[in-house]
Amino acid sequence: MKKQYLLTPGPTPIPPEVALKEALPILHHRTSEFAAIYKDAAEGLKYVFQTKNDVYMLAGSGTGAMEMAVVNLLSPGDEIIVASCGNFGDRWIKIAETYGVKVTSVSVPWGNAVKPAEIEKALKANSNIKAVYTTFTETSTGVVNDIKSIGEIVAKTNAVLVVDSISGLGGQEFRTDEWKVDVNVCGSQKGLMLAPGLAFISFSEKAWKLAETSKIPKFYYDIKKYKKSFASNETPFTPPVTLIVALRESLRMIKEKGIENMWNDYKLLAKAARAGMKAIGLELFGEVPCEVVTSAKVPEEIGGKIVKTLREKYGVSIAGGQGDLKGKIIRFAHMGYIGKADLLVGFACLEMVLAELGMKIEKGKAVAAAEEELIKG
Numbered sequence: 001m002k003k004q005y006l007l008t009p010g011p012t013p014i015p016p017e018v019a020l021k022e023a024l025p026i027l028h029h030r031t032s033e034f035a036a037i038y039k040d041a042a043e044g045l046k047y048v049f050q051t052k053n054d055v056y057m058l059a060g061s062g063t064g065a066m067e068m069a070v071v072n073l074l075s076p077g078d079e080i081i082v083a084s085c086g087n088f089g090d091r092w093i094k095i096a097e098t099y100g101v102k103v104t105s106v107s108v109p110w111g112n113a114v115k116p117a118e119i120e121k122a123l124k125a126n127s128n129i130k131a132v133y134t135t136f137t138e139t140s141t142g143v144v145n146d147i148k149s150i151g152e153i154v155a156k157t158n159a160v161l162v163v164d165s166i167s168g169l170g171g172q173e174f175r176t177d178e179w180k181v182d183v184n185v186c187g188s189q190k191g192l193m194l195a196p197g198l199a200f201i202s203f204s205e206k207a208w209k210l211a212e213t214s215k216i217p218k219f220y221y222d223i224k225k226y227k228k229s230f231a232s233n234e235t236p237f238t239p240p241v242t243l244i245v246a247l248r249e250s251l252r253m254i255k256e257k258g259i260e261n262m263w264n265d266y267k268l269l270a271k272a273a274r275a276g277m278k279a280i281g282l283e284l285f286g287e288v289p290c291e292v293v294t295s296a297k298v299p300e301e302i303g304g305k306i307v308k309t310l311r312e313k314y315g316v317s318i319a320g321g322q323g324d325l326k327g328k329i330i331r332f333a334h335m336g337y338i339g340k341a342d343l344l345v346g347f348a349c350l351e352m353v354l355a356e357l358g359m360k361i362e363k364g365k366a367v368a369a370a371e372e373e374l375i376k377g
């Protein structure tokens with residue numbers, strides 16, 4: 001037996017109130033009882049998304065909603081801009097190219113934030129661009145992008161703005177409508193404190209207009225089917241009933257706390273996490289650090305061993321780097337149901353592991369620095 005601490009940027013731990021809902025007997029999905037739950041959950045999603053538009057739920061991970069945002073807007077041969085700054089931004093390129101969409105990439109090296117001015121330049125250079133795809137919090141590097149500025153730029157054109165907010169929603173200020181985001185996609189297992197398996201997508205009027213011209217074939221992911229069912233508080237196919245019952249509870253908890261208060265909590269956790277890393281000589285990674293995950297560089301000699309040792313010896317799961325960053329960074333999440341005490345546990349165990357792997361650190365310094373920030377509040 002080993003007690004587990006999940007401090008990874010997805011999946012994240014879930015509150016016991018939400019876990020208990022997942023244990024309830026299965027409801028049939030074509031009943032008024034389920035429709036009422038679905039309706040509540042749909043309202044809760046609008047609040048978390050900060051949108052007036054309907055937010056559709058589908059069975060699938062976040063990537064399913066990303067694919068939905070490609071196949072429902074575009075036709076083969078269409079031109080889009082992808083502004084990527086990491087692994088998840090690059091996923092937009094892979095999905096689009098799968099369907100024969102032509103991608104103009106205004107990507108930046110991993111660790112940097114995308115440049116709104118570059119998006120503006122690329123839009124000016126090509127009036128055929130149908131949509132701009134980007135990422136809010138790039139979980140692979142820990143960087144946040146300036147979606148508000150990008151929204152201002154894209155709104156002045158005919159292009160639709162699509163944002164992957166899978167890891168950032170709930171954890172850091174995001175305003176779908178105010179920031180002029182046309183399509184916003186999210187998943188259940190990060191900031192929304194739920195098990196993996198549900199994905200969400202919102203569509204603006206401008207997006208619906210573009211969707212009318214879309215010729216990419218689709219069946220399960222055809223958003224028109226979801227829109228039609230939504231009107232009667234249903235999904236077109238069998239939904240993950242259990243997850244939607246639990247979703248209603250997690251969204252109720254978020255609403256009760258207030259989304260702004262959530263954002264403030266993670267801001268403080270991020271401050272404490274950054275202070276903790278610096279205190280033991282780990283240089284922060286990323287040009288504009290986000291507030292849901294903290295990335296830091298680690299010595300390459302031990303970089304490959306930290307994550308595994310932490311998990312095996314202490315039951316603490318954090319994440320390492322992806323792609324070229326493998327073995328070079330660690331990523332410590334503070335999203336979803338991760339709190340102040342979890343952060344301190346994570347740092348205490350990280351210090352032990354770094355010391356055990358031979359790094360010269362003064363034990364207790366990361367914890368002390370994090371405590372300092374948490375006390376200041």
Ligand SMILES: *Cc1c(COP(=O)(O)O)cnc(C)c1O
Nearest residue numbers: 010061062063088139166167187
């Ligand atoms: C986790 C994540 C994804 C992928 O989501 P899945 O649920 O694994 O499909 C995409 N984008 C970002 C920013 C993420 O953090």
